[in-house]
Amino acid sequence: MPHADSAMIPPGLDKAAFWDHVHEQLSHLLAGQRHWVTNLANASSLLFNALQATPHFGTADRMVNWCGFYLHSDLFPPPRFSPTTQPHAAQPPRLLLGPFCGKPACQLINVSPERARGVCADAYLQRRTMLVTDVEAYPGHIACDGDTKSEIVCPLLLALPDGQPERALGVFDLDCLALAGFDERDKFGLERIARLVVDACDW
Secondary structure (H helix, E strand, O other), rough: HHHHHHHOOOOOOOOHHHHHHHHHHHHHHHOOOOEHHHHHHHHHHHHHHHHOOOOOOOOOOEEEEEEEEEEHHHHOOOOOOOOOOOOOOOOEEEEEEEEEEEEEOOOOOEEEOOOOOOHHHHHHOOOOOEOOOHHHOOOOOOOOOOOOOOOEEEEEEEEEOOOOEEEEEEEEEEEEOOOOOOOOHHHHHHHHHHHHHHHOEEO
């Protein structure tokens, strides 16, 4: 099957069936690849296109207008080639923009507990999914696209051995043009997707 067909959605699926289908398609698409950049690029593309192909989100007033990832800066290698020989200054904890689909977005999000703000920072620091029905009413919301009305952000949590606490790798962020665009069924489906993506990659 051509890779692009992974985002095709059969007609008549309710939301639960839609998320089951997307999860299955994504598991096939990620099989045999362990690099997080490649897998997150395909995951964001599959989700973005699948969401636009389903009546639950595919109408102009309910469109998901952004779908992608922010990753902790520790996951990005330091520059190997630089026009300057000056060492790079240490940076505070932050999330950097990763693979996504949608309009250009904020390049970094501060996650220092004393300076963090916004839905992505809160989901990362609290290690729980944030389902925001009205972004304008959310304290500290960072507006990348003024058309966005609602948002859901799932943390990417890596299980560690020997009873160690999970490591937060970053977040999976989706924006919608409608108020209350996401519900608990979407939260459940996206949390499954987030776990699949984390487990499919070497970090």
